Amino acid sequence: MKNTASRLTLGPHLYNWPAEQKRDFYFRIADEAEVDVVYLGEVTCSKRAPFFLPFIPEVCDRLEAAGKEIVLSSLALVMTGRERKELHELSDDCPWELEANDLSAVALLKGQSHVIGPFINIYNEGTLDYLYDNGARRIVLPCELPAESLQKLGEAARGRELEVQVFGRLPLALSARCYHARAHNLSKDGCLYVCEKDPDGMDVMTLDGAPFLAVNGTHTMSYSVNSLAGELEALQKSGMTHFRLWPQQVDMVAVIQAFRQALDGQIDGEEVQGRLDKLVDFAPFSNGFFHGAEGARMVE
Amino acid sequence: MQDQNFSQEYPPFSPVLLAGIALSPLPIRFFAPIAKYMLGRVIKLYPDVFKRLEPLGHCRFAVRPSDLPCCFLLELDHGKAQLSLFSRLDDLPVSDATISGPISSLVLLLEGKVDGDALFFSRELAVSGDTEAVLTLRNAIDSADISLEEIWLGETGFLRPITGRALSGFAGLYEKANRDLSLIKNALISPVTRQHQLLEDDLDRQQEQLDKMEKEVRKIRAQNARAQNARTPNARAVRETPVAENPVAENEED
Amino acid sequence: MELVCPAGTPSALRAALDAGADVVYVGFRDETNARNFPGLNFSPDELREAVALARGMGRQIYVAINTYPQAGNLSPWHKAVDSAAEIGVDAVILADIGLLDYAQKRHPDLRRHLSVQASASNPEAINFYRSAFDVQRVVLPRVLTVREIAALIGEIDVETEVFAFGGMCVMAEGRCSLSSYATGKSPNMNGVCSPASHVNYEQRRGKLISKLGDFTINTFPDNEPAGYPTLCKGRFVGQSGDPSYLFEEPTSLNVMAMLPELIAAGVKALKIEGRQRGKAYVSQVVSSYRRALDAALRGEVVPLMDMGNIAEGARSTPGAYQKNWR
Numbered sequence: 029m030k031n032t033a034s035r036l037t038l039g040p041h042l043y044n045w046p047a048e049q050k051r052d053f054y055f056r057i058a059d060e061a062e063v064d065v066v067y068l069g070e071v072t073c074s075k076r077a078p079f080f081l082p083f084i085p086e087v088c089d090r091l092e093a094a095g096k097e098i099v100l101s102s103l104a105l106v107m108t109g110r111e112r113k114e115l116h117e118l119s120d121d122c123p124w125e126l127e128a129n130d131l132s133a134v135a136l137l138k139g140q141s142h143v144i145g146p147f148i149n150i151y152n153e154g155t156l157d158y159l160y161d162n163g164a165r166r167i168v169l170p171c172e173l174p175a176e177s178l179q180k181l182g183e184a185a186r187g188r189e190l191e192v193q194v195f196g197r198l199p200l201a202l203s204a205r206c207y208h209a210r211a212h213n214l215s216k217d218g219c220l221y222v223c224e225k226d227p228d229g230m231d232v233m234t235l236d237g238a239p240f241l242a243v244n245g246t247h248t249m250s251y252s253v254n255s256l257a258g259e260l261e262a263l264q265k266s267g268m269t270h271f272r273l274w275p276q277q278v279d280m281v282a283v284i285q286a287f288r289q290a291l292d293g294q295i296d297g298e299e300v301q302g303r304l305d306k307l308v309d310f311a312p313f314s315n316g317f318f319h320g321a322e323g324a325r326m327v328e
Numbered sequence: 329m330q331d332q333n334f335s336q337e338y339p340p341f342s343p344v345l346l347a348g349i350a351l352s353p354l355p356i357r358f359f360a361p362i363a364k365y366m367l368g369r370v371i372k373l374y375p376d377v378f379k380r381l382e383p384l385g386h387c388r389f390a391v392r393p394s395d396l397p398c399c400f401l402l403e404l405d406h407g408k409a410q411l412s413l414f415s416r417l418d419d420l421p422v423s424d425a426t427i428s429g430p431i432s433s434l435v436l437l438l439e440g441k442v443d444g445d446a447l448f449f450s451r452e453l454a455v456s457g458d459t460e461a462v463l464t465l466r467n468a469i470d471s472a473d474i475s476l477e478e479i480w481l482g483e484t485g486f487l488r489p490i491t492g493r494a495l496s497g498f499a500g501l502y503e504k505a506n507r508d509l510s511l512i513k514n515a516l517i518s519p520v521t522r523q524h525q526l527l528e529d530d531l532d533r534q535q536e537q538l539d540k541m542e543k544e545v546r547k548i549r550a551q552n553a554r555a556q557n558a559r560t561p562n563a564r565a566v567r568e569t570p571v572a573e574n575p576v577a578e579n580e581e582d
Numbered sequence: 583m584e585l586v587c588p589a590g591t592p593s594a595l596r597a598a599l600d601a602g603a604d605v606v607y608v609g610f611r612d613e614t615n616a617r618n619f620p621g622l623n624f625s626p627d628e629l630r631e632a633v634a635l636a637r638g639m640g641r642q643i644y645v646a647i648n649t650y651p652q653a654g655n656l657s658p659w660h661k662a663v664d665s666a667a668e669i670g671v672d673a674v675i676l677a678d679i680g681l682l683d684y685a686q687k688r689h690p691d692l693r694r695h696l697s698v699q700a701s702a703s704n705p706e707a708i709n710f711y712r713s714a715f716d717v718q719r720v721v722l723p724r725v726l727t728v729r730e731i732a733a734l735i736g737e738i739d740v741e742t743e744v745f746a747f748g749g750m751c752v753m754a755e756g757r758c759s760l761s762s763y764a765t766g767k768s769p770n771m772n773g774v775c776s777p778a779s780h781v782n783y784e785q786r787r788g789k790l791i792s793k794l795g796d797f798t799i800n801t802f803p804d805n806e807p808a809g810y811p812t813l814c815k816g817r818f819v820g821q822s823g824d825p826s827y828l829f830e831e832p833t834s835l836n837v838m839a840m841l842p843e844l845i846a847a848g849v850k851a852l853k854i855e856g857r858q859r860g861k862a863y864v865s866q867v868v869s870s871y872r873r874a875l876d877a878a879l880r881g882e883v884v885p886l887m888d889m890g891n892i893a894e895g896a897r898s899t900p901g902a903y904q905k906n907w908r
Contacts, residue, residue: 105754106704107725109733115706131702135710149700149756149770151650154680172759172768173653180654201758201814203829204725205908211820211828216908225821232828233819234798240818241760243828248753250763316766322795323763376592380621440593443863449807449832454785460620460778467621470860471591539824546823 034264034291036284037065037191039146039274040101040127042072042199043244044223047079053275054087058094061284065270066091067127069101071147073206073245074111075219077103088124101127104147105202105246127168134162141165146193146272147202151177153184160188167191168272171198171254174320175262182267189269194256195283195304196274197229197311198323200241201248208245227277228310239311240324252314252324257300259318260290278307344395344431360413363400367411369479380468382407387461390423393431402465425457427465440470583844584851585875586644586743587868590622590858595632597861599639602872606636607644607675609773609857614662615646616699617857618773626665633669642672646857648697649773650678660684667692675721676700677756682715695719698745699756699769705737712740719743721853723755727905728840732847741850747867747889748855750835750901752814760813764795776812792816800832807897808832836889836898838871841878844903 038057041050057066068087070077088098100122103111112132119126119136128134129145144150144159144167151173159167166189169181182190208230209219223230229242229249242249253276256263260271271291273283286303289295304313316325371378381404391400399420403410414420427434433452436442444466447453455462587603589595598606609615611623624632629645636643645666651659659681666674667689674692676682677699685694698721702708711717719741722731735742753760755769762768765780782793790802792811799816802808809815809832818828835855837844844852852875854867870887878884889898901907 105701105725105757106706107730112704112706130704130707131700131710132704132706135706138710147757149650149678151678151770152653152656152680154651154656154683155678156680158679158683170759172762172771177653184653198759198763200763201753201760203753204902205752205829207829211822211826215906230821235801235817235819235825236798237819238797240797241763243820248760248829317759317762320766322766323759324796383620440861443860443866445810445859446863449809451790451802451804451806451808454783454790456783456785459781459783463778464620466860467590467619467858471593471621473593473596543823546819 033269035064035270036062036288036291037067037270037272038063038280038284039193039196039272040067040069040071041275042247042249043227043229043275043277044073044076044221045227045277046224047083050080051083051087053280055090056281057284058087058090058096061281062288063096063273063284065097065099067099067101067143069127071101071104071129071145072247073223074103074108074114076221076223076245077114098124099127099143100124101145102129102133104129104145104199105204106130106132107204125165128164134159137163139163143191144168146170146191147199150181153181156181156184160185165189166270168193168270171200172317172323175259175266175318176320178263178268178318179266185267187267190267191270191272192256192263192268193254193272193274194260194263195272195287196254196276197242197249197252198254198274198317199244199247200250200323203246203248206246207243207248211243242311250314250323251311252326253304253308253311254315254317254323255301255304255313256315256318257287257290257304258297259315260287260297260300264291276308276310278309282307344393359398363411363413366479367409370474371409373478374472374474377468377472377474378407378409380471381409381464384461384464387425387458388421388423389461389465390420390426391434392417392426392428393434394428395430423457425455425459425461427453427455427462429453435476437466438469439474439476440472444470583849583875583879584743585868585871586851586853587864588748588854588857588859589632589864590617590619591861592624592628592632594857594859594861594864596635597865598868599636599641601865601868603641603868605642605644605672605851606632607646607853607857608632609646609648610662610665612658612662613652613771613773614649614659616648616697616769616773617646618649619778619858622858626669629665629671630669633671644673644675644695645671646675646697647681648675648677648699650699650770651681652771656680656684660688663689663692673718679715682711682717686715690716693718695721695743696740697721697756698723701754701756703754705734708734708738708740712738719850721745724751724835724902725754726902728843728847728903729905731844731849731903735848742848743851743853744837744844744849745835746837746844746852746854746871747898748834748859749812750830750833750855750899752830758814764797764813776810781811831897831899833897833899834889835901837900837903838874838884838886838889840900840903841874841884845878 091098102115106112106115115132127143127145128137129147140163142163144164146168150156150169168191171193206216206219208223209216212222214220223245229244232241232243234240239251242251286300290300314324314326317323319327321327384404385406387404389402391402398413398415401412429452433447437444584604586605586607587598589598589606589608595606609617609623611625633643647662663685673695675695675697677697694717696702696711696717701723702720703723703725708720721743724745759768761775765777767774767777769775776794780795784791788804790808792800794811794813799811799813814829815832817825819825820828856863874884
């Protein structure tokens with residue numbers, strides 16, 4: 029049974045890949061991946077943005093030609109004058125819909141149709157309603173919400189679009205400070221773009237060698253790869269309409285295919301997880317947040 | 329489970345330590361009624377403290393003054409409290425948490441004259457077991473203006489001026505004794521300290537070498553892991569060296 | 583410039599007022615505030631007494647209701663706002679959009695401040711909260727330099743409050759799930775970060791090992807000052823293979839040396855962090871800052887006081903206020 033209500037989305041690429049590689053990544057998504065919505069744009073660090081900017085028009089053309097919905101994602105932490113100026117330019121004149129990841133973008137997009145990104149704090153129905161009324165067409169929920177909250181928010185959305193993160197390393201924290209630069213004894217201004225060395229983030233281990241987190245510039249990610257493959261059905265039932273996969277340096281077309289088939293009811297969660305286990309080799313999986321446990325945990 | 333953490337602890341060389349040793353022949357039952365009296369006074373004078381402790385339910389704290397030859401067990405049961413004294417660590421029943429430090433610090437903490445976090449940061453205070461319970465106890469005690477003098481004096485209001493003076497006189501004496509003793513301590517241990525320093529330096533050098541070797545091993549492991557990753561499907565094909573040119577001005581104005 | 587000081591207990595409140603606080607901020611004893619620690623905080627009756635005491639001395643009380651209400655269970659947060667209004671506190675400090683909306687509709691006369699947990703770091707965001715919910719003041723996230731703060735003040739018509747001393751978030755406040763990743767409990771949902779319920783200290787071969795949940799956060803040789811295992815202030819191993827403080831050292835924020843610049847920038851209030859600390863901390867920090875602020879306001883040289891004994895890891899930093907921190 030095909031569930032037409034469930035849409036699969038590809039979240040914005042959060043890491044610093046060489047621009048040409050990123051372009052080729054999106055070309056392949058356009059040509060081969062059964063994903064409904066593609067978010068793109070620089071969310072993590074405004075210094076990285078100029079590299080990929082020239083490629084955005086051709087990437088978007090190709091994605092649009094392939095029938096994908098395009099959303100441009102805004103920066104998650106807006107501080108400097110230049111970042112604000114860029115945000116104003118984007119919100120004044122952008123051919124695609126925007127995803128707001130900072131309250132500044134929510135303010136600028138008031139009254140226009142937009143998407144609220146996962147970096148905006150939405151924990152309850154009061155805030156959810158307020159933001160829909162403000163012009164949000166779709167709302168992406170924060171990663172740490174447990175199943176009970178998702179359920180309540182799903183009810184409160186009353187059919188309006190709600191998106192949940194179901195695959196990829198989770199962006200857990202934002203900072204003014206760049207931890208990639210700091211780890212390499214560099215200043216943020218003179219960072220030499222060292223974050224480019226780690227296409228899935230820099231692994232952070234505890235003193236006794238246990239894997240813990242991953243640093244991605246100013247963002248701190250989970251070490252484990254979030255997978256709600258086993259929870260898809262429950263999420264569909266609780267009113268989630270969109271399912272976000274975060275790009276990682278794995279065969280994303282295959283990841284997308286697995287989730288697509290699961291949402292369409294062709295394969296079950298176990299089968300999806302089995303495929304993911306083979307596709308993702310750099311870190312273990314977790315689903316703890318959904319179960320109200322430690323986010324790092326995998327609850328069977 | 330609680331005690332092994334403290335077995336290696338050394339008491340501070342303080343007047344309390346000597347006084348404690350001097351008093352140790354006295355049987356513990358001599359002190360038990362005093363402890364009981366004081367807890368009774370605390371309960372009477374500061375009832376709000378125990379209201380804040382209610383959420384702990386049933387909980388036992390071992391309090392171990394590191395410079396006294398005795399220890400306490402504070403047992404809480406939904407806001408009701410009991411205090412018992414033990415002369416030997418081995419006699420102490422199993423507790424949920426242990427707090428340990430010089431008695432002078434513990435008293436200052438009780439009176440809220442010192443910040444518990446600060447004592448802990450400076451390593452004067454050690455805790456083990458249920459950290460949350462210890463925090464609850466600390467917060468509850470800190471919520472009232474507890475005064476040892478107030479507890480001690482009880483109903484003997486008319487004696488207050490005299491006792492007050494006696495207490496402050498004692499505090500002065502204590503300070504002086506403390507200073508004298510640290511002088512003696514330094515004189516006694518200086519030869520050992522010197523020897524110890526030499527050994528420490530030796531150990532540091534060895535540790536440094538070990539660290540270097542460990543780092544090498546980690547590097548090799550990481551290289552292996554990376555080599556393995558490179559072989560996976562949808563390969564990290566076009567990884568290039570970082571872009572040398574920089575489209576954003578590096579010394580951006582803030 | 584207002585000196586806004588923390589109190590986790592009635593006793594700390596008295597200490598703060600005695601030491602010269604203009605305002606004391608407190609929280610209710612439940613999950614509605616971001617210092618939801620056991621044994622801490624105020625019952626409605628204690629708050630009523632606190633307001634009476636402060637008022638008698640010509641001072642003010644703010645109440646932090648700065649966690650994010652739980653979906654399907656809004657009533658504890660609504661009740662907290664209602665009680666604060668009924669008791670007549672001078673302001674409530676809120677972070678959640680839904681709760682700001684509720685407070686404005688139900689209690690339009692109750693003064694609203696925007697909590698640091700809302701992480702409003704630019705004029706667009708701050709002006710949004712101003713126009714949507716009529717917030718009178720914003721507590722700025724600890725991500726801006728003094729120059730950025732000065733520029734920001736020129737573009738908003740809301741008072742600003744900045745952190746001056748105490749524990750320091752190195753992440754954008756209110757936008758961090760590191761604690762719940764390791765423990766299942768987060769500042770936004772539960773009002774705790776790296777909660778004591780998940781902390782374990784182990785003493786092993788001359789070293790103190792601090793753990794948070796399953797993760798080792800740090801080890802301290804016996805002669806080294808220790809820190810609480812807040813997970814962003816732990817020692818970890820990154821790219822280089824060497825253990826280091828990858829995010830931040832165990833250290834306290836201290837901007838005493840920058841008071842003249844903050845005054846010149848037009849900051850309205852200075853905030854001391856530490857509702858979870860003892861009254862001895864409150865007395866020492868508040869009285870030091872009172873003296874320093876009074877001197878700075880008179881245009882005198884600010885006497886620099888040693889706060890080493892009370893600071894985490896016995897160290898302090900001006901943090902993000904100086905650009906090189908980034």
